[in-house]
Amino acid sequence: xxxxxxxxxxxxxxxxxxxxxxxxxxxxxxxxxxxxxxxxxxxxxxxxxxxxxxxxxxxxxxxxxxxxxxxxxxxxxxxxxxxxxxxxxxxxxxxxxxxxxxxxxxxxxxxxxxxxxxxxxxxxxxxxxxxxxxxxxxxxxxxxxxxxxxxxxxxxxxxxxxxxxxxxxxxxxxxxxxxxxxxxxxxxxxxxxxxxxxxxxxxxxxxxxxxxxxxxxxxxxxxxxxxxxxxxxxxxxxxxxxxxxxxxxxxxxxxxxxxxxxxxxxxxxxxxxxxxxxxxxxxxxxxxxxxxxxxxxxxxxxxxxxxxxxxxxxxxxxxxxxxxxxxxxxxxxxxxxxxxxxxxxxxxxxxxxxxxxxxxxxxxxxxxxxxxxxxxxxxxxxxxxxxxxxxxxxxxxxxxxxxxxxxxxxxxxxxxxxxxxxxxxxxxxxxxxxxxxxxxxxxxxxxxxxxxxxxxxxxxxxxxxxxxxxxxxxxxxxxxxxxxxxxxxxxxxxxxxxxxxxxxxxxxxxxxxxxxxxxxxxxxxxxxxxxxxxxxxxxxxxxxxxxxxxxxxxxxxxx
Amino acid sequence: xxxxxxxxxxxxxxxxxxxxxxxxxxxxxxxxxxxxxxxxxxxxxxxxxxxxxxxxxxxxxxxxxxxxxxxxxxxxxxxxxxxxxxxxxxxxxxxxxxxxxxxxxxxxxxxxxxxxxxxxxxxxxxxxxxxxxxxxxxxxxxxxxxxxxxxxxxxxxxxxxxxxxxxxxxxxxxxxxxx
Numbered sequence: 152x153x154x155x156x157x158x159x160x161x162x163x164x165x166x167x168x169x170x171x172x173x174x175x176x177x178x179x180x181x182x183x184x185x186x187x188x189x190x191x192x193x194x195x196x197x198x199x200x201x202x203x204x205x206x207x208x209x210x211x212x213x214x215x216x217x218x219x220x221x222x223x224x225x226x227x228x229x230x231x232x233x234x235x236x237x238x239x240x241x242x243x244x245x246x247x248x249x250x251x252x253x254x255x256x257x258x259x260x261x262x263x264x265x266x267x268x269x270x271x272x273x274x275x276x277x278x279x280x281x282x283x284x285x286x287x288x289x290x291x292x293x294x295x296x297x298x299x300x301x302x303x304x305x306x307x308x309x310x311x312x313x314x315x316x317x318x319x320x321x322x323x324x325x326x327x328x329x330x331x332x333x334x335x336x337x338x339x340x341x342x343x344x345x346x347x348x349x350x351x352x353x354x355x356x357x358x359x360x361x362x363x364x365x366x367x368x369x370x371x372x373x374x375x376x377x378x379x380x381x382x383x384x385x386x387x388x389x390x391x392x393x394x395x396x397x398x399x400x401x402x403x404x405x406x407x408x409x410x411x412x413x414x415x416x417x418x419x420x421x422x423x424x425x426x427x428x429x430x431x432x433x434x435x436x437x438x439x440x441x442x443x444x445x446x447x448x449x450x451x452x453x454x455x456x457x458x459x460x461x462x463x464x465x466x467x468x469x470x471x472x473x474x475x476x477x478x479x480x481x482x483x484x485x486x487x488x489x490x491x492x493x494x495x496x497x498x499x500x501x502x503x504x505x506x507x508x509x510x511x512x513x514x515x516x517x518x519x520x521x522x523x524x525x526x527x528x529x530x531x532x533x534x535x536x537x538x539x540x541x542x543x544x545x546x547x548x549x550x551x552x553x554x555x556x557x558x559x560x561x562x563x564x565x566x567x568x569x570x571x572x573x574x575x576x577x578x579x580x581x582x583x584x585x586x587x588x589x590x591x592x593x594x595x596x597x598x599x600x601x602x603x604x605x606x607x608x609x610x611x612x613x614x615x616x617x618x619x620x621x622x623x624x625x626x627x628x629x630x631x632x633x634x635x636x637x638x639x640x641x642x643x644x645x646x647x648x649x650x651x652x653x654x655x656x657x658x659x660x661x662x663x664x665x666x667x668x669x670x671x672x673x674x675x676x677x678x679x680x681x682x683x684x685x686x687x688x689x690x691x692x693x694x695x696x697x698x699x700x701x702x703x704x705x706x707x708x709x710x
Numbered sequence: 711x712x713x714x715x716x717x718x719x720x721x722x723x724x725x726x727x728x729x730x731x732x733x734x735x736x737x738x739x740x741x742x743x744x745x746x747x748x749x750x751x752x753x754x755x756x757x758x759x760x761x762x763x764x765x766x767x768x769x770x771x772x773x774x775x776x777x778x779x780x781x782x783x784x785x786x787x788x789x790x791x792x793x794x795x796x797x798x799x800x801x802x803x804x805x806x807x808x809x810x811x812x813x814x815x816x817x818x819x820x821x822x823x824x825x826x827x828x829x830x831x832x833x834x835x836x837x838x839x840x841x842x843x844x845x846x847x848x849x850x851x852x853x854x855x856x857x858x859x860x861x862x863x864x865x866x867x868x869x870x871x872x873x874x875x876x877x878x879x880x881x882x883x884x885x886x887x888x889x
Contacts, residue, residue, distance in 0.1 A: 172755040172763075275766040332789035333751060333763040405789075412787040478792040496809045499738060501774030532772060610772075 170337045175303035175329040178336045179237075179267060180205035182307035185338055187346045189234035189262075190214075192222040194580065195611040196241030197276040198330035199269035203239055204614075207624050215614060215623050218547070218580040219244035223251050223266065230260035230320075231358060232349040235311055242270040242283045247547065247581065253290045255320050257368035258358045259375075262346065263314035263321075265307065270326045272448045273475035276610075278527065278544065280473075282449035287322050287426035291372050293379050294322040294425040295388060298407045300334045306423065308342045309388060315343075317375045324425060326448065328405040328475065380427035388423030389432060398485070399440035401433060401453060401464065406446050406476050413481040422453070430460045437462050446484055448476045503532045508677035509603055511654035512572075513538040515661060521570045522561075524554035526582070528574035529609045529679075547577055551585020551600055558594035566596045567665055573600065576608035576616040578633060589670050590641045597643075597668045599661070602633050605679035606686055613682045625689040627697065633674050643669035650675045730783035732791040733845065735838075736810040737802030739773045742838035745863060746800065747778035749842055753851050753859040754782040764789035775806060798848065800841050821845060825882050826875075833868070836875035843879025847887065 173181065179202050183191060191206045191213040193199065207213040216222035219240040226238040240248060245268050252266070268286065271277040287294035293313055297306040307323060314321040356364045383389065395416045402410050403422040410419060420436040422428070437443040437457070444465045445454040454466035468489040471480060483492075503509055513533040516523055517540045525531055525541035526549065534541035543553050554571030561569065573582045582602070589598055608614040615621045620630030637645045644664060650657040657675065664671040678686055733750060737743040744765055751763040765778035779791040796813040800821045807822055814820060826840040839860065846856060860872050 172751055172761060327766065328764060328789060331765060333761075334786070334789065335755065335760065408788040409790075412792075477790050478788050496812055498775035498809060499773075499805065501739065501772035504772060529772065 170335065172333050173300050173336045174201060174331055174333050175297065175300045175325055176201035176269075176331070177205045178300040178303035179239075179307045179323070179325075180209060180211070181336065181338055182304045182342070183235075183237045183265075183311075184209040184211045185341070186308050186311050186343045187235060188237045188311070189346065189349070190226065190229045191237040191239065192216050192225050193237075193239035193267075194219045194222055194244055194247075195576075195608050195614040196244050196269070197611055198271060198325070198327045199239045199241050199244075199267055200611045200614065201330075202237070202267060202269075203623060206237070213623050215616060217617055219248040220251060223248040223255070226264055226266075227251060227255050227258075227260065227320075229349070230262045230264040231258075232351055233262040233347060234349045235263045235315070235343075235346050236260075237265050237267065237307075239267040240269070241277065242268055242281055243277060243279065243546070244268075245283055245286055246281075249286070249290075252286070252292070252320070254360050254365075256291045256372050257360055257365055259318040259371075260314065260320055261318065261352065261354075262349070263311045265310040265314055265321050265323050267323045267325060269330050270324060270449070272326055275327050278546070280449065282452060283322075283324055284425050284452045285450070287324075291376055292320055292322050293317075293376070293427065294324050295423055296324045296404045296425045297329055297423070298404050298421065299329065300332070300336045302423070303329060304336050304338065306388065308339075309423075311343060313379070313382075317379055319372070319375055319379075322426075324404070326405055326475075332405075376427055380429070383424040383427055383429040384431050386424065386429075389429055390421045390423070391436060392419040392421070394418045396439070397441050399436060399443040400446055400485075401436065401443065401457070402446040403453070404448065406448050406481065409476055409478045409481040410446050412478045414485055417485075425452075428453070428456055430457070430462070433457055434460070434462050437464055444485060446476070446481055500535060501532060502535055503529070504680055506680040508605060508651045508675075508680070509533060511650045511657060512601070512603060512675055513540045515650075515654070515658040516540040516570065516572070518658070519662065519665070520568060521665075522557060522565065522568045524550045524557060524569065524571045526550035526571075526573040526577050527610075528577055528603075529605075530572065530574050530603050531610075533572070541572070548573070548581025548583075548585055550577075551582055551589060554600070555585070555589060555592065555594060555598055558596055558598055563596060566594060569598070570661075570665070571598065571600045573602055574609075575602060575604040575606065575618045575633060576614070578602050578604075579617045579631065583636060586637060586640050586642070586672070593670045595668065598670050599664045600637075600642075600670075600672045601661070602672060602674045604633060604674050604676040605682070606676075607679050607682040609679045609682065613679065613685065619686075621689055621693070625685075625692075627693040634672070637672040637674075642672045644671040645674075646671075647674040647676055649677050651677050730781050730786055731798075731849075732796045733780045733798045733800065734791055734796045734810065734813045735778045735780070735800045735802070736806045737776055737838075738806065739776050741776070741802045742835065743776045743802055744778055746802075746838040746842050747780050749839070749856075749859045749863045750845070751780050751782075752862060753855050754780075756855045756858060757851050759783060760786045762786040762789040775809070777810065798845055800845055802837055802841065819848060821883070825886065826879050831871075831878065832874050833871040836868075836872050839872040840875040840879035840882075843876035843881075844883035845879075846876070847880050847883035 203213040226236040230236045268283040295306045297303040310321040398417045401420045407421045451466045467484045517538045523541045525544040550571040550573045557569045558566045617631040622628040735743045735747045754761045759782045761782040763780045799814045
């Protein structure tokens with residue numbers, strides 16, 4: 152028989168917040184879901200990709216945008232309408248989104264908007280190790296940085312709260328080790344008050360950034376930042392751990408964990424607010440110690456700002472600007488040890504999968520001694536042995552422009568060897584702009600753009616994109632055709648080939664196009680071997696769903 | 711559960727000296743390095759310990775070297791295992807032993823793929839779980855927890871072959887310790 156007590160116990164059990172062993176990315180997703188974020192949008196990029204996937208798996212509304220700029224703009228529109236929004240990207244993605252970002256600081260938002268910048272110190276899977284803390288200063292946006300999965304959860308909620316309170320986009324800076332490490336997280340039930348339903352409130356002076364409206368908007372932004380600086384001085388996100396009276400350490404993010412392990416007795420000021428910095432708090436902390444060291448990964452961001460404020464602190468040696476920190480390196484920093492570090496252990500570099508459809512493509516490019524302006528994705532591995540068939544790789548979409556630039560100035564014999572090579576997802580991301588340039592400003596020798604279409608965003612873990620015709624959750628979506636875009640742009644020759652089924656035909660076609668003075672696009676289409684079975688599965692599910700939908704829609708049963 | 715008969719042993723409640731137990735998994739992309747570390751991390755989490763796990767995703771998955779660190783104990787700070795501090799090193803590819811030995815402490819225990827010959831496994835792809843079984847010989851984590859973690863990490867059709875592989879690995883470690 153049920154007693155009042157057992158019912159009460161059962162109810163209590165149901166409301167106990169869930170506890171799990173999650174990555175930082177999963178924790179951000181859980182926080183966004185628990186805080187009623189209405190829309191998550193972004194572009195895949197290591198180490199940020201899993202956030203939106205986890206948000207969707209929880210039941211959140213998540214979608215991939217063609218690139219980070221579009222993602223932020225979609226998020227901004229939703230936040231103008233009063234929604235809570237999460238926008239995710241890797242550090243270099245913020246470069247793509249920077250244009251709307253800087254002006255969104257002026258317009259502010261109505262609901263809440265948190266942009267996750269997932270930085271990659273050490274470049275586990277990136278083309279640079281830029282330190283995006285500098286974006287907070289440059290754009291004038293508050294930035295928080297978590298040090299564990301629990302903090303990734305808590306700080307996401309704090310960032311949404313901060314954004315809602317001051318009506319300003321907030322940056323949440325994560326790093327690879329926080330994004331991808333798993334540690335224990337406890338979720339909270341209803342961490343924020345319910346979000347009011349979205350509605351449009353006209354605010355022309357606040358959101359139309361013509362100079363006359365933008366000038367006062369800039370002043371409003373600085374006033375907000377001034378107020379947030381005051382809040383940061385006493386907010387609970389900045390934590391002091393009292394220990395040794397001789398050594399004080401100022402740190403943030405994952406470095407905090409290394410510091411506690413490397414110097415368990417040191418006093419520590421752990422900064423959760425990267426910007427604006429609580430300089431009074433820092434001044435009072437630093438004054439208590441004979442020696443106060445700033446331990447931070449990447450650029451001397453804190454050290455420079457703290458010293459500029461006239462607070463004497465010790466910065467790490469220049470050699471520690473490069474790569475990730477860890478417990479051993481933090482010990483060296485604290486010991487002022489700048490002797491050469493042991494070389495990293497030899498590791499086997501990544502390579503194209505054995506059955507990758509790009510093998511015949513790179514074989515041909517190598518045989519023809521092409522000058523290859525490359526791009527970002529699995530296919531960048533064509534630079535490795537045995538092909539070494541890539542000559543440049545700079546940024547998403549850069550293959551097209553760089554290839555055109557090479558063609559414009561090289562002597563004809565060399566110009567004819569230049570090929571731009573780009574993947575399908577990267578083409579949708581920002582290759583399209585290059586495509587337009589190719590038609591608008593064609594080199595005298597023409598050009599060849601080779602789109603390697605394996606039907607997925609393979610490198611980041613097989614995400615969908617507009618060219619696959621499936622949404623983030625793999626359900627049916629509108630389909631943007633690569634060859635259709637090329638034809639519509641006015642490219643002279645557009646061909647679609649399967650490089651695995653007919654490698655000789657592919658090579659013949661490439662030779663013919665390189666010999667002509669026209670602009671050409673060759674789409675080398677063959678699904679990624681790792682994704683092929685999944686793609687077939689999604690296609691079948693979607694076809695079944697469409698068939699079922701058609702039957703019920705017509706309302707007539709078969710005779 | 712059979713008692714271990716020798717070698718280094720770390721309890722589920724605390725590691726050597728009551729501190730943190732450090733386990734490094736190493737191998738090549740696609741071998742299940744991350745999966746093995748997921749199962750261990752989940753098992754110690756279920757056993758009620760603090761645990762952190764760190765690895766690099768992304769480019770390294772394409773057939774390159776992969777390592778994953780699992781640390782557990784009363785309180786874990788950095789998710790990354792410092793040089794020479796691993797209590798256990800579990801290597802899935804023969805080519806990845808030499809380059810990872812530097813993580814292992816002097817008294818640490820190494821598990822190499824030849825401990826459980828792949829040909830003897832019911833499914834060659836279960837080598838990761840077999841070596842996890844070998845590691846389990848040195849940890850006192852209850853059997854039902856291991857089984858729950860394996861069930862949680864793998865699709866149902868693979869449960870039996872992996873339970874079998876796990877037991878083969880544990881038997882091999884037991885035999886090695888007795889020798």
